[in-house]
Amino acid sequence: MTDRLLTIRNLKIEGRSDETWNPIINGVDLDLNRGEVLGLIGESGAGKSTIGLASMGYARDGVRISDGSVEFDGIDLVNASAATKRALLGKRIAYVAQSAAASFNPAHKLIDQHTEAPVQHKVMDRASSVEDGVELYRKLRLPNPEQIGFRYPHQVSGGQLQRAMTAMAMSCRPDLIIFDEPTTALDVTTQIEVLASIRDIVEQFNTAAIYITHDLAVVAQMADKIKVLLRGDEVEEADTRTMLSSPTEDYTKSLWAVRSFHRPEKPAIVTGSTPVVSLKNIDAAYGRVPVLHDVSFDIHPGRTVAVVGESGSGKSTAARCITGLLPPKSGYVEFDGEALPLDYRKRDKMQLRQAQMIYQMADTALNPRKSIGEIIGRPVQFYLGLTGKEKRKRVDQLLDQIELEPSMYYHRLPSELSGGQKQRVGIARALAAEPKFIICDEVTSALDQLVAEGILKLLAKLQDELGLSYMFITHDLATVKSIADEVVVMKDGRVIEQGGKSEMFQPPHHPYTDLLLSSVPEMDPDWLSTVLKERGVDNIGDAAVDKM
C-alpha cells in the first residue's frame, strides 16, 4: 500500500531497574496510514508514551527496544543510525509533549524554538520560518499571533503554550505527529480550545497522528481509530465509533463503565439546621495579591460539597482558610455554629482535629521514610493519646476501614504501595483524628479512572458509616456528578453559583457554569463538533477565559 506511513511489528521494549531488564511492551503491532489519527489509550503504566516515543525511533534513558521493527515510510527506525534518525525527527516526525510549560526551553523565546527545527533541518530560512510561525499561531487561534512568539515561555499561559507547541511541531510540516497527553494538564475550558485547534490543523495539513491519552472522551473527539493498551499489551483496536458503541473485550468495557458510578440523591437539607462548617464573607490574599473575595458557603453534616473551578479560581485557598493555614483578611469560619480562631496556631487540639485534609499528590503527602503504621499512628497518638497496643489496634482498625490488610501493610513504606493504595493511606490518616469534616483536595485527579472510582466509592462508604462531611475540591465535573450533594462554582476567587447538585446540572445556569459544563468532553465522537457549532467556531478563542 502506498499510503502506509508507519508500520510497527511485534514491538518489544524493556526498561532497566535494579540492574535487570524488565519488559514494558510485550509485542505490539501498529499500522498508521497517511493522514490518519490513531488514539492510544490505557491507564498509567500501560506503555502508551513508550510506544509513542518508539514510533519516533526514540527510547528514554534506561529503556531499550529489544525486539520488533518500526518502519517509517520505508525507513527502519530500530536499526537506523543516530544521524539518520536526527534527520527525520522534527522534520518528518514531530512530538507534542504533555506539559508544554516544561517542554519549552525557559531560556529561549518561543519563536526561536519554533524556527530551530526548520532552520537546522534546512527546510526554510529563519525569516520565512518566522513568517510561517506567525501564520500557524494565527491558524491555532493564539491571541496576538504577531507578537506572542517573541515572548518567553513563562510569559504565556499553559493553554497557549500547548498550542504554540503544536505550531512548533507543525513547523516543518511533518508527516506524523505524536501527541503525548497534550491536554491532560489543562483546564476543561482551555482543553476544548486546544483540542479544536489540534484537530483543525491536523485535518488541514493531512498530517498523520498518534494521539496518546487516558481520557476516553478526548480520544473519541480526536481519533479515527482507537487502540486500547493494558500493561504493555494490546487489548483491542477498532475504529472510533465501533470501539465506543461495541467494545468486545471486558477490560475495554470496564473502562467505558467507569463514568457510571453515581451516588443516590440525599434528601434536602433541613432548613435551619446548623452546618458543620460555614464560611462567612471570607476575603483572603497571598501577600498583597488578593485571592478570595467575599466567599461564603456552608457544609452540612453528612453531606458532600463539591467546590469546582479552574486552576487559580481559589478552591484550594478556601480550604487553606478553613484549616487556618492561611488566615483570611476578613470574614470568619464557623464550626458547628461557633467561630474558630482564624490562625491554626491559635486553635486547640479539639478544634484542629475536627478538620482534616487529604491531598492530591499522595506521593508527596506521605513521609517516604515512615512506615504506613507510623504514618497513621502519629495522629492516633497525637489527637487521641493512644499508645502501645491500643494505638496498634486503632491503626489496624483504620487499615481495615480503607480495605488494606493490616498485617500486610503495617510495616510497608509508601514507596512499596501503588498510587491508589497511597491515597487510601492518606484517607486513613485523615480518619485517624476522628474528624467530622474532611477536605479532599483533588484526591482523584492523579489517579487512573478505575482506581479513582475505587477511592470515590470508599469515601462514599465512609461517609455513610461515620456521618462525615466532605468538602470536595475538584476540577473534574464527572467526579462532581458522581459524589456531590451540593456544588459551589468558583471563578477568580469568587463564588459564582451554588446549590444542590440536581439544580446545578440543569439549566438555567450562570454563563460561566454553562461554559464549564459544556466544555467537559463526552464520549460521543461528534461532541466537539457539536459544541463548537453551538458556540460558533469563530469565538472559541474568546469564549474561554483568557488566562495570561
Next chain:
Amino acid sequence: MSSVLKIILQRLALGVLTLFIVSVVIFLAVNALPGDFAQSILGQGATPEAIAAIRKDLGLDQPLFTRYLTWLAGMLTGDLGVSFAQMNFQNSMGGGEMETVATQIAPRLYNTLWLAAVTAMIAVPVSIALGVLSALYRNSLFDRATNIFTLSSISSPEFFLAYILILFLAVLNPLLPSLSNIYDELSFAERFQRTLLPALTLTLVVTAHMMRMTRAAIINLLASPYIEMARLKGMSPIRVIVKHALPNALAPIINVIALNLAYLVTGVVVVEVVFVYPGIGQLFVDSVKIRDIPVVQACCLIFASAYVLLNLTADILSIISNPRLRHPK
C-alpha cells in the same frame, strides 16, 4: 527591568553591610594576633619604656574601639594609613619620603590582578569547554581522563604543580622563564610571557572545580522535558548541550567561577613564592610576620572586597541570565 534593578540594589546594599561586618571581624582578629609590632621590632632585649614609647607613637595605647573608629574613618576616606614599618624608618632616620600603605599595596595589587586576569582568561574558557565536552561524552574515556587529570591536579600541592611545570616548560624545554619577576618597564608581551608559568599553574589548580560544576550542572538538566524535546526535534547532541542545557545551567557555573576568581586574588601565596612573583599575597604574609597591622588590615579588607565584589557580580550575572527575572510577566 525594574525588578532586576531592585534586586541588584538590594544585593549592593547587602554587600556594603557584609563589608562593614567583615571590617569589624578583621580588626578584632588582627588585634587578637599574639605579640605586637613594638615587641617584634625592638627584639627581646627591649626595655618596657622603649616599647611603651613606640606603642604611644603608633597609637597602640588607645582603646580598641577608638582605634577601630580611626581606622574605619581612614578607610572610608580612602586613607589606608601608614605602614608601621615605614613609620619606624621615618622616625629613626629623621624625615624623608614616607610611603603610605596605599602606595605600598597598589603595585602589588595590580600585579595580583594581572596574574588573576591572565589565569582567568585561560582557565574559564578551558574549564567550560572541558565541562561541556565531558557532559557530551559522559562516561566515555574522554570524560574519565578529564576527570582524573583535573582531580589529580587539584589534589596536588601547588608548589608541586609549579615545579613540574618549571621542569617541563622551563628546564627541559626552555620555552618560558622560570622566574616571574615583573616590573613596570616590561612591555606587555614580556609581562605576559613572564606571567604565563604561574598562570598555568593556577589554571591547573582552579580548572577542576569549574569544569566539574559545568559538567554536573549540564548533566543535571539532561533529564528535563525540554532537553528531550530538543532531541526529538532532531538536534545534534552538541547543539542540545550548548544551546539548550548550557543557558539554563549558567547560574551555578557563574557562582563557581566567581569563587575561583576570588581565590585567585586572595590565595596564591605559594605560587607567588615559587615564581618570585611580586603579588599581594607575599606582602601580606611578610606584614603578618612583623605585625605590621595597617598593611595586614588593608590586605584583609581588599581580600574581603574581592570576595564580596566577585560574588555580587556572580549574583547579578545569574539574575540577568534568568529570563524569568529579566522579563517579568
